[in-house]
Amino acid sequence: MGRAPCCDKASVKKGPWSPEEDAKLKSYIEQNGTGGNWIALPQKIGLKRCGKSCRLRWLNYLRPNIKHGGFSEEEDRIILSLYISIGSRWSIIAAQLPGRTDNDIKNYWNTRLKKKLFGKQSRKDQRQQQQQFMRQATSSDGMKQEAETGDVNGSSGLPAINYNWHQQTIVGPVPGMMMEGHRIRDEVDESIRKLLYKLGGPGPFATLQVPQCVPPMCEGSPSIMLPSCTVDTTSLNEGGMQGSSTLPALELDQSFHFNQVKLDSLDCFFGMGTDQSMRWSEVSPLVCPNNTVASSSQGLQPYCHVDEPANLGMK
């Protein structure tokens, strides 16, 4: 069977919008609104465009008060904090940045912010490092199996650490939030915290679960664990999140490792001196906030265990 197409693709124009099309769409919506029906809208205006395309064009480009380009460091911080906390939920992130669209933020993250964070590498180097990473990962049998089977219940026997979603300042540990011994950007921090509180639901014990660890990759530094926080997002999915069950922590972890676990490039976000390059163990609070990353009795960094948000309160 299959799903009926949203429009007749043969008779619909694709590709970049002409100024005339923009003008038509803009003036119509400004005068009449969308009428609550994007599908019918192009016919009303006489545009040979798909309704979805009209909606996208309006939301991402024609809508009033849209900002393009020129992301400030403040915005970078907000995006980073939220990405670390909630992942690629661009619409939610965009809602915290007036004038920004989800598409804009997504593009910005994928093309610039990632590089700004992880440093610039050639694709060849990235491939080599990824291959090396995978080789090392697969040579660590036990952990590998656990990672593959998605042992989200922490049945490895490693102790779980509980992190209270609401009692902590989620983004607090982000180094940039502290500068010269005193806290800055409290308003932004607070607003993000409120958002995360909302996302985490009303329950006072709602917490984030980060159940897995990937074995240490630091050659010659067996005592350093690199927590790869593959997160059980079942609760998030229940709350409307779609897509991967892996939060960006894993990606961050791998990227950190691929870049020799040096985080010099974070300096621009967090105001660190260049001589203060950090290793994962120092930066892990970014992903697993303060008391989620505690050393176990075995000297291993087990994993962050944070109980799931009872109720996301989304939409």
Place this chain on the structure above:
DNA sequence: AAACTGTTCAACCGCAGAGGT
């Protein structure tokens, strides 16, 4: 100057969920 490579970003695609019947 030409060819090649990398980057950016607007736009498309398909899926999932909401809401109506």
Place this chain on the structure above:
DNA sequence: GACCTCTGCGGTTGAACAGTT
């Protein structure tokens, strides 16, 4: 409850542009 339509979202693509060789 089943089905259908529409909307919104996130991932991906590809054209245009910029930079490099």
